[in-house]
Amino acid sequence: MDHNIYSGTADYLVSDDLRNAVNIAMALGRPLLIKGEPGTGKTMLANSIAQALGMPFIIWNIKSTTKAQEGLYVYDTVQRLYDSQFGENDVSDIKRYIKLGKLGEAFSSERQSVLLIDEVDKADLEFPNDLLWELDIMNFYIPETGETITARQRPVVVITSNAEKELPDAFLRRCIFHYISFPDEEMLASIVKVHFPELEPNLLAEAMKAFYWVRSLPGLLKKPSTSELLDWVQALVVGGIHPEKIVSEIPFLGVILKKNQDFDQVLKRIHSAGGVQRQTGWTAGKKYL
Amino acid sequence: MFTGFFYTLKEEKVPVTPTEWMTLMEALNRGLSGGSLSGFYYLSRAVLVKSEAHYDRFDIAFSRYFDGIDTSDKLAERVAGWLEKSLPPLKIDPEHRKFSEWSLEELKKALDERLKTQDGEHHGGSKWIGTGGRSPFGRLGYHPAGVRIGGRSNNQSAVKVAAERKYRDFRNDDTLNTRKYEVALRKLRELGKNEEVPRDQLNIDKTIEATCRRAGLLELVWDRPRKNTVKVALMMDSGGSMGPYARLCSQLFAAASRVNHFKDMKFYFFHNCVYERLFNDPFCMVRNSVKTTDIIRELDPGYRLIMVGDASMAPSELTMVGGALDWGVENDETGEVWLKRLSEHFSHCVWLNPVAEYLWPPPGERFYDTIGIIRSIFPMFPLTVEGLERAIAKLKVNR
Numbered sequence: 001m002d003h004n005i006y007s008g009t010a011d012y013l014v015s016d017d018l019r020n021a022v023n024i025a026m027a028l029g030r031p032l033l034i035k036g037e038p039g040t041g042k043t044m045l046a047n048s049i050a051q052a053l054g055m056p057f058i059i060w061n062i063k064s065t066t067k068a069q070e071g072l073y074v075y076d077t078v079q080r081l082y083d084s085q086f087g088e089n090d091v092s093d094i095k096r097y098i099k100l101g102k103l104g105e106a107f108s109s110e111r112q113s114v115l116l117i118d119e120v121d122k123a124d125l126e127f128p129n130d131l132l133w134e135l136d137i138m139n140f141y142i143p144e145t146g147e148t149i150t151a152r153q154r155p156v157v158v159i160t161s162n163a164e165k166e167l168p169d170a171f172l173r174r175c176i177f178h179y180i181s182f183p184d185e186e187m188l189a190s191i192v193k194v195h196f197p198e199l200e201p202n203l204l205a206e207a208m209k210a211f212y213w214v215r216s217l218p219g220l221l222k223k224p225s226t227s228e229l230l231d232w233v234q235a236l237v238v239g240g241i242h243p244e245k246i247v248s249e250i251p252f253l254g255v256i257l258k259k260n261q262d263f264d265q266v267l268k269r270i271h272s273a274g275g276v277q278r279q280t281g282w283t284a285g286k287k288y289l
Numbered sequence: 290m291f292t293g294f295f296y297t298l299k300e301e302k303v304p305v306t307p308t309e310w311m312t313l314m315e316a317l318n319r320g321l322s323g324g325s326l327s328g329f330y331y332l333s334r335a336v337l338v339k340s341e342a343h344y345d346r347f348d349i350a351f352s353r354y355f356d357g358i359d360t361s362d363k364l365a366e367r368v369a370g371w372l373e374k375s376l377p378p379l380k381i382d383p384e385h386r387k388f389s390e391w392s393l394e395e396l397k398k399a400l401d402e403r404l405k406t407q408d409g410e411h412h413g414g415s416k417w418i419g420t421g422g423r424s425p426f427g428r429l430g431y432h433p434a435g436v437r438i439g440g441r442s443n444n445q446s447a448v449k450v451a452a453e454r455k456y457r458d459f460r461n462d463d464t465l466n467t468r469k470y471e472v473a474l475r476k477l478r479e480l481g482k483n484e485e486v487p488r489d490q491l492n493i494d495k496t497i498e499a500t501c502r503r504a505g506l507l508e509l510v511w512d513r514p515r516k517n518t519v520k521v522a523l524m525m526d527s528g529g530s531m532g533p534y535a536r537l538c539s540q541l542f543a544a545a546s547r548v549n550h551f552k553d554m555k556f557y558f559f560h561n562c563v564y565e566r567l568f569n570d571p572f573c574m575v576r577n578s579v580k581t582t583d584i585i586r587e588l589d590p591g592y593r594l595i596m597v598g599d600a601s602m603a604p605s606e607l608t609m610v611g612g613a614l615d616w617g618v619e620n621d622e623t624g625e626v627w628l629k630r631l632s633e634h635f636s637h638c639v640w641l642n643p644v645a646e647y648l649w650p651p652p653g654e655r656f657y658d659t660i661g662i663i664r665s666i667f668p669m670f671p672l673t674v675e676g677l678e679r680a681i682a683k684l685k686v687n688r
Contacts, residue, residue: 077501172339179341
């Protein structure tokens with residue numbers, strides 16, 4: 001598999017260590033577990049790998065109700081019952097009622113595919129453990145049909161987590177792990193440039209200054225990250241904001257900050273320029289009483 | 290090879306397991322480290338470390354173990370001339386990649402010696418420093434455990450990268466943010482023991498499935514509900530000496546109020562120490578208070594009690610009748626008696642202390658500090674994310 005070396009795509013800048021982690025995971029055939037602040041491009045990464053290597057891209061979005069079994073296959077007994085009573089189809093052929101899930105799809109794909117298991121921590125605690133075996137040996141058995149689905153090509157598995165729950169140790173042991181840290185200023189500037197090649201340098205510099213100021217404020221509930229900055233720059237461009245106003249007024253603040261309390265706090269600081277009130281802990285805590 | 294590194298990681302409390310170590314060996318055998326120390330840094334980190342909270346410890350362990358194999362500029366300059374001309378990369382027989390036979394010490398020694406004896410360029414051989422050869426030293430060549438010398442000038446050495454400790458902020462023994470507390474608090478759960486409750490919840494999916502399998506003959510499937518049965522009582526000190534920790538405590542408080550997965554959650558406040566009354570808000574006014582004995586009666590022993598406070602006060606407040614700081618408090622019994630009463634009533638309880646752990650006197654120490662006394666009554670943990678996790682592990686099991 002040495003010919004498959006990932007090195008980023010035109011619209012997704014990848015840091016050295018992340019690129020290394022991707023290539024290590026692919027070479028070892030292990031799932032790649034990605035963690036990081038929301039909005040640092042965890043989900044985009046899988047898309048970028050698929051694009052760069054020209055592989056089919058399969059997304060499995062995990063919800064709190066998702067069961068591991070659904071990723072393998074679903075046996076549609078209801079349809080079969082319906083068909084047996086009113087139907088035209090041959091109900092003795094159970095195969096017709098077996099529908100492969102996302103993992104099954106990735107296994108049976110003709111070409112090697114990229115499978116994104118998005119936000120794995122949303123599901124039940126047992127979910128990752130339930131998938132261990134299948135991800136390890138890359139096949140599963142369907143008792144209804146006596147069939148075994150084996151991966152033709154070991155898919156590149158990318159798993160993202162927002163750290164809402166701890167993942168089980170047994171699962172972690174098998175993964176290659178990478179934490180996408182918030183990019184430094186230089187990297188962030190080049191990421192913005194990739195998305196807005198025509199951007200005036202002046203506007204970019206001012207926007208970055210204001211953005212880092214907001215990020216540096218203590219006690220924010222949700223710090224803005226890359227995706228918020230990109231949206232904000234877009235808003236600034238569309239709104240035709242003069243660069244000089246960006247730092248002093250921070251227009252479209254709602255694009256950067258998504259939580260009420262954060263919004264109020266920053267507004268207060270902008271208006272009481274200089275005399276920044278230090279919020280004492282207990283008054284901040286009282287809001288939750 | 291590098292087995293010492295494994296133990297260095299263990300010493301720095303990075304949770305590595307032999308399984309992961311074997312994966313690393315497999316990766317090295319496939320040459321995934323690219324033969325350079327920085328390649329090895331990223332490779333071993335990706336394979337061995339499974340949480341950003343451990344990145345910093347990994348960095349510390351790495352720089353400790355590999356300190357001194359600095360591929361320094363001086364060395365690089367001296368050898369750079371020899372490396373200028375390159376041969377095409379070599380392919381190597383997998384059999385030759387036996388890592389176990391190479392130790393770092395030997396390599397370093399050998400490199401020193403060879404630098405002393407080698408007098409010029411050398412390419413394609415198997416001993417001298419050069420390019421494209423099989424010697425352990427040089428560039429673009431293949432040696433199973435070689436030391437790469439130099440590289441492009443902008444190339445940071447792995448030891449240097451590790452020494453920067455960029456991930457210091459992610460340590461979970463630092464006090465972090467509300468979200469981290471929330472995640473930690475969520476671990477405190479006990480899904481209802483299936484045997485205790487009746488099967489009274491209709492499982493619709495399974496019912497449909499079972500019915501269809503029986504060709505439409507209705508079959509109902511019942512489940513036992515799974516609910517968190519944990520109840521929590523949180524008592525926080527809002528006294529004067531807690532001032533410096535107010536932000537920390539309000540973060541914990543915010544997290545605890547947001548986590549709504551407990552069956553019940555009660556908040557109480559006290560001023561320095563618990564006496565006859567507990568207060569419903571941090572202002573600790575008598576008109577908004579409840580009798581501590583009422584609370585003990587009302588809350589069954591199954592409530593998990595989390596006390597938060599610096600446990601630092603004048604010893605008299607704890608050990609003397611009438612020692613309470615506030616005038617309004619009757620205080621016929623000592624604070625110590627009240628604390629013991631609480632810890633005896635609740636079968637699971639912990640004390641979270643924002644004062645750094647290394648400053649605590651040992652439990653039972655009565656002379657210098659009230660922390661020692663309180664430690665002998667409550668199991669005490671530092672108010673950090675890691676401390677909270679330890680506390681919660683403690684709250685899960687009966688004493």
